[in-house]
Amino acid sequence: MEKLEELLTHITSRININLKPMGIDVEPILKNAIPRERHLLYYAFYALTTDHPLSFRFTNSSLGGTYFLGKTLVDRSVLYKSDIRGDELKRKGDVVEFDGIKTKLFYNEVIRIINSYLVKTLVHNYSHNPEIPEVFKILNTVAMHYSNIHGTTTEGVFLGPFATVDFSYMHNCVVGEYAYVQAGDLSRQVIEPGRVWIRYNGLFEFNYIYPEGVLKKYISMDENGSLSGEFFDHVDERKEDFLPIYSSISPEPFEGKGDGAYVSPYAVLKGNCTIGDNALVAQRAHVEDSVFGNGSNAQENCYIMNSVYEGLDITAHGAKVINTRLGNKVFVGFNSFLHGKKPEHITVGRNSIVMPHTIIDSDEPIAIPENSMVWGHVTCQADLATQCMTLDAMSAATDITMGNMTFKGDGKAFVDAFRERIEHILEANGAYYNGTENTRGHAQKTQDACFNILQPFQSGPEQGMYPSMTIGD
């Protein structure tokens, strides 16, 4: 495994050169977070579809258990059980617009991952960096377990476990565990654990910070990159469910889904599940004894148990929904944790928004009204007084402080931005598919995907490394 050790040393040096001035040393993490033999156990795989240009280039890397879709280049990196999802990569000739200025793409966009270390990370490419729309860049980045890099250029970034960076471009930043950032262009910033920060172009800014001590119960990481807490226990207890899938060359398809729906062969469906028309269950999603109404989706790393989705409901990457009923068109944000203790213990009314990184964890029933937004740490119905408001009230607001949340700016623009995004997600996922070409989305385009498998060297100095390869263009 000399080559793999050399690679880890290389990545450590590149990260530390760029991030040590920000107070972080990744050496013990890269040394200890993944036992070496794990790099041999899992194969990497990529999807072939007629809708995504086939173009991969992998060099000097270890890719254990990682999934690729769309044009990707990986060099000098360790990816471990990560999802590199390039299904919204822009194409040559596409016109993009930033603040009213248009420009055309010269090449098909590529995801370029260099000198990076991603563990169980979800990368989604819908990128918003004006610097070079042809490249979605992940450079000198360490992303820990269940973090999300969502449309965000990362150049020298450390993401703690369950952290999310969304529609941003970040240069030399440290993002604490379970922090959520969607704040444009950031350079040399440390974002505290459990901060939820949404800022847009001087138009509005939303801030919430988890009260001190709360997060420890859910997620904490020691200096060697080992995790503890309920989030970790939840996924750890269910990891065996994925073994049969990843041990099979061609996993059994799920039968009985609705028309136009897609259930990834790399998703777990347990017990009695119903999947409606145009619904989407992505790879690495885990669904148990639940009803999925038409056009609903469960994105990567979601866990859904004993729950009912009435339809057009969105579970963003990494959200966990247990004993919950969602009315029509509810949005559950990234890595949220809706932990009902018995059936329909939590209900969310139609058209409501569960903000990213929200924890609802109560011994009594919780009912979120329709057309509302909820955020933060909800432990009883009374908490909603400071952690929930109607979208109408939000639309009329300018400055608000409620508990640990502050909002400044144009409330209507904030609500409109969310609504627009929800529509984008539903359209992009094919929730509105009616048989016409322009309503096709991920659910339909991925239908006929087939999966190719890559394996690492099993012995010698290259053990754990993958052969360099160019696939497609």
Place this chain on the structure above:
Amino acid sequence: MEKLEELLTHITSRININLKPMGIDVEPILKNAIPRERHLLYYAFYALTTDHPLSFRFTNSSLGGTYFLGKTLVDRSVLYKSDIRGDELKRKGDVVEFDGIKTKLFYNEVIRIINSYLVKTLVHNYSHNPEIPEVFKILNTVAMHYSNIHGTTTEGVFLGPFATVDFSYMHNCVVGEYAYVQAGDLSRQVIEPGRVWIRYNGLFEFNYIYPEGVLKKYISMDENGSLSGEFFDHVDERKEDFLPIYSSISPEPFEGKGDGAYVSPYAVLKGNCTIGDNALVAQRAHVEDSVFGNGSNAQENCYIMNSVYEGLDITAHGAKVINTRLGNKVFVGFNSFLHGKKPEHITVGRNSIVMPHTIIDSDEPIAIPENSMVWGHVTCQADLATQCMTLDAMSAATDITMGNMTFKGDGKAFVDAFRERIEHILEANGAYYNGTENTRGHAQKTQDACFNILQPFQSGPEQGMYPSMTIGD
């Protein structure tokens, strides 16, 4: 010329997307600064030597009159009479160190110029960006006449005429005309015209700003990118001297230089010139009736007239030295203008430093003492009271304000950094060459360079564009 127009539109959109928020619109400049037919007149050329890996890739670009040495990639860019000098590119396996952390290069370093517009720009590659030591990047950058990009990553940068960025990494910055910046990592800053700013790692900071109204006499640019002022007049009056050289496939070599010296066939030597041993006269340097002592150099875009260099004297890129005597080991910084009115009207004592972007322009004789530093705008000997000090005094200083100059921090570290740099330049240029391999520098390594020539399409939609090509690896 449709393709060239399309390319200009493309570059305009990429620059404006990134820099309009910084208050700049490059559209009229890119439309008007270079008359279209000029793009056809000059050929691009590259040097072949056994000391520099041959590796060029040019795509979708116009390269008129531009010189390349060392591994370079140019895509979707307009380079006009620029020098892309890759003679200090790092090599695969080299170990670089940043703040005590070491890392090894995985590949030969490459200069990568994308979506950029460089006019008469000197690019020198001795780069100091920790982000990815294998790539020296110039992206979404407009650099106007006689600007210097010296070891500086530029991502979304506008450089005014005669501006210099030196050993920095800049993201979305605007640098005014004749400003000099050597200040580490900068993001979203506007640097005023005529500011000289040197800052290092919290150790020291030097600032000088030209008094209001002074610069107009020397350099000014209108909104269409047209220049006026004495700097411009000086170079414009001498441009015809370069015509015979650039009209010849193989210009006449200069005879009578000392041992180990190099005089580029693309330099102008007029009148009676003496070039000592191990001296270096770079391409696009202009030397007239001057004596060059051993180990002295005239870098690109320098103009030296009726002057005497006693030896080991350095004229950094773009400096102009007229009727001046330099004692031993004098450093004349970038784009400085030493304008003596009759022979030896200006004298600079040995071991002195003329700071970058200094103007000495007086009707009376000016004598800079030995072991001193001089900066700013000197119009008479009395001005030295606020614009010159001994290096010993500087070494002992912490906080100083003198006229428009302020200095904060460790004066000794500042002086040491300059001395170290001067030694680096002399060594790198081969000024100390004694016949041994490890004393060889640019003067010796470039001796046997031969030059290949590239021409643009002369008609049709591609007129003014260069064919895409890969040369070497």
